[in-house]
Amino acid sequence: MILTSTPAIAAAEGIDPDTPRPLRPLAWLLLRINRAMVMLGMIALLAASCVLTYSVLSRYVMKASTDWQDETAVFCLVGATFLSGAFVQARRGHIGIEVMSGFLPAAMNRLRQAVIDLMCTLFCAFFAWKSWTLFHEAWVDKQTTSSSWAPPLWIPYVLMALGMTLLCLQLFVQFSASASRALNKSSGSAA
Numbered sequence: 455m456i457l458t459s460t461p462a463i464a465a466a467e468g469i470d471p472d473t474p475r476p477l478r479p480l481a482w483l484l485l486r487i488n489r490a491m492v493m494l495g496m497i498a499l500l501a502a503s504c505v506l507t508y509s510v511l512s513r514y515v516m517k518a519s520t521d522w523q524d525e526t527a528v529f530c531l532v533g534a535t536f537l538s539g540a541f542v543q544a545r546r547g548h549i550g551i552e553v554m555s556g557f558l559p560a561a562m563n564r565l566r567q568a569v570i571d572l573m574c575t576l577f578c579a580f581f582a583w584k585s586w587t588l589f590h591e592a593w594v595d596k597q598t599t600s601s602s603w604a605p606p607l608w609i610p611y612v613l614m615a616l617g618m619t620l621l622c623l624q625l626f627v628q629f630s631a632s633a634s635r636a637l638n639k640s641s642g643s644a645a
Contacts, residue, residue, distance in 0.1 A: 469481045470627075470628070472631040472632075472634045473630060474631070474634050477627055480627060484544070484620070484623055487540075488540050488544055488620065489541070491540065491617075491620065492538050492541045494533070494537060498533045498537075499531070501530050502527040502530035502534070505523050505527045506523065508523065509524065521601055522601075522603045522605075525601060525603060528610070529605070529609055532610045532614060533617075535617070536613055536616070536617025536618060539621045540620035540624040543624045543628070544628075546628075554566060561639065564639055567632045567636075568629065568632035568635075571628050571629035572633075575622060575626050575629050578618055578622040578625055579622045582619045582622045585615035585618050585619075586619075588615070589611035589615045592606065592607040
């Protein structure tokens with residue numbers, strides 16, 4: 455059961471209390487999906503480190519071929535990077551320049567954050583769309599890498615597309631909360 459009827463309950467569930475009520479179920483769902491994606495990302499990073507360690511040992515100690523190891527590690531790293539992006543964004547953990555927030559009045563800072571969230575949402579929506587087109591093209595054309603192992607290219611493209619779609623949805627929810635906060639505080643201060 456999704457209990458996001460009041461801002462206090464939303465905040466207790468880890469959702470921004472300024473998230474508009476119709477978007478709270480989406481925010482709740484993203485919270486759960488993002489946690490699962492981070493767990494998968496951790497497993498992918500661990501797998502990539504094991505594969506690369508094995509690659510070094512097999513290449514230099516046993517003089518064995520390592521065609522598949524590099525691409526496997528890259529695919530794991532692509533998945534970990536893109537699929538965990540929405541989790542990091544949900545905590546606003548991406549690197550940001552905070553100098554402007556210190557100089558601007560509170561109302562302008564709320565507006566700045568809403569505008570930046572909108573611009574990031576639009577950029578990520580474009581990136582997600584392009585990622586889905588790359589996935590579709592790789593799937594239809596049965597594209598593979600140029601190595602002798604030749605794994606299908608749709609694998610990293612679908613990881614990238616899913617990750618960017620999650621990030622876009624997360625940014626949209628955060629933009630909605632930022633815009634709601636900016637509108638509510640400006641109308642409250644004008645009253």
